[in-house]
Structure formats: structure tokens, C-alpha cells
Amino acid sequence: MKGKSFSCIALQHRGAEKIYEQTKHLTITEEVAYWQRRSNELRQAQEARKASNPNLAIRLNTI
Numbered sequence: 001m002k003g004k005s006f007s008c009i010a011l012q013h014r015g016a017e018k019i020y021e022q023t024k025h026l027t028i029t030e031e032v033a034y035w036q037r038r039s040n041e042l043r044q045a046q047e048a049r050k051a052s053n054p055n056l057a058i059r060l061n062t063i
Contacts, residue, residue, distance in 0.1 A: 023031050 023034055026034060
């Protein structure tokens with residue numbers, strides 16, 4: 001059996017560590033603003049992806 005070379009959990013931990021480093025010195029108000037900004041960035045990226053690939057938009061809307 002072939003060994004697993006990709007770990008989803010390790011990927012999650014690296015992502016969490018990166019976010020922690022970016023937010024560890026923020027106040028609650030600053031952290032809320034951080035998450036609002038990141039959410040808006042994600043929505044914009046999703047809309048851009050839908051606009052550049054209409055077939056993907058159809059598939060995403062059916063999920």
C-alpha cells in the first residue's frame with residue numbers, strides 16, 4: 001500500500017497557524033474587521049471565478 005503524502009489535518013493546522021500569527025495582537029474589534037474583510041475578499045474571488053467560468057457557476061449553484 002502506498003503511503004499518504006498529503007495530510008488534510010496538517011494543511012488545516014498550517015492555515016490556522018497562519019491566521020493566528022496575523023490576528024494574535026488584534027483587539028476584538030480589529031479581529032471582527034479582519035474577518036469581515038477576509039469574507040468580502042472570498043466573496044469577490046468566488047464571483048470572479050464564476051464570471052470567468054460560467055459552467056462552474058452552474059455547478060456551484062446546484063450544490
